[in-house]
Amino acid sequence: MPELPEVEVVRAGVEPAVTGAVIAGVEVFEERSLRRHDPALGPFTEMLQGHRVLAAVRRGKFLWLPLDTGRALVVHLGMSGQVLLRSPGTDADRQLRIRLALDHPDHGELWLNFVDQRIFGSMAVDAMQPTRDGLPAGFSGRASGPWSGLIPSQVAHIARDPLDPGFSTPLFLAALARKKTGIKRALLDQTLISGIGNIYADEALFAARLHYEQPADSLSPAKARALLAAVRSILNRALAEGGTSFDAQYVNVNGQSGYFAHSLSAYGRQGSPCPRCATPLVRRQFMNRSSHLCPRCQRLR
DNA sequence: ACGCTCACCTGATAGC
């Protein structure tokens, strides 16, 4: 799924089901889905079994569920991960990697299925540490608690995302001005700004009329601000439409697709006319993936 | 210290 809007759809979807629930059972069908779990902290299953979930928090594309043990269950969807809520006894989803049986005081029993075709995603139990700036670690709806100011260790190096109230625009602009690389690489660098992936990077660069290889340190402060505004606008619009889905691979916790794919201007539209100038959009290979752009509106300067 | 390449995976689809 998974750029910021899609992960937020998952977070918001699981929040009411997991908050306050006890993890009654854990089944791991694919050990490779625990790649990010450090066994030195303890066995994955034992660190979850019998413990209560306190909230659902997200920073960028990382999601975590703080536990009453002081640790958190970290979930990353990778390229193809999904979190699906199912009634107990439901037939196993295709590519089901991990299943948590939840027991909620109000809603009863529920299965949380972690499904992942490519196994680039993962679940892990991780220790928590205070945030550097003392602000809430990520977005958790309206909920807050002692866990608010704590971030899983393996997420601590990830920058705040541009929808986070704690995101510092001056710090981001300064970091961008120091980057000796192309602007798309910088947008995809989760230690500079998080939550942006290949789709929304291409969309934001299209909106800001920037070529993906434009040196990051060549943008004027005004241009950099305009790009950041474009990023925020696109992420917010995608969020409002429930995220981007091209097929059944990308669905919310109830198995439904988002609609933002209908609103894409550049991504996946090679050969179609540019919405601004009607020049055919092109696709180029970049960083072992594709970049979509208008060769006329988005020239290298 | 930083920028960049590549490995990590499965499955759908297109072309021969």
Place this chain on the structure above:
DNA sequence: TGCTATCAGGTGAGCG
């Protein structure tokens, strides 16, 4: 039908 090549929304280890 069946083979091969290509493509897919992410991350971070390790190299120079």
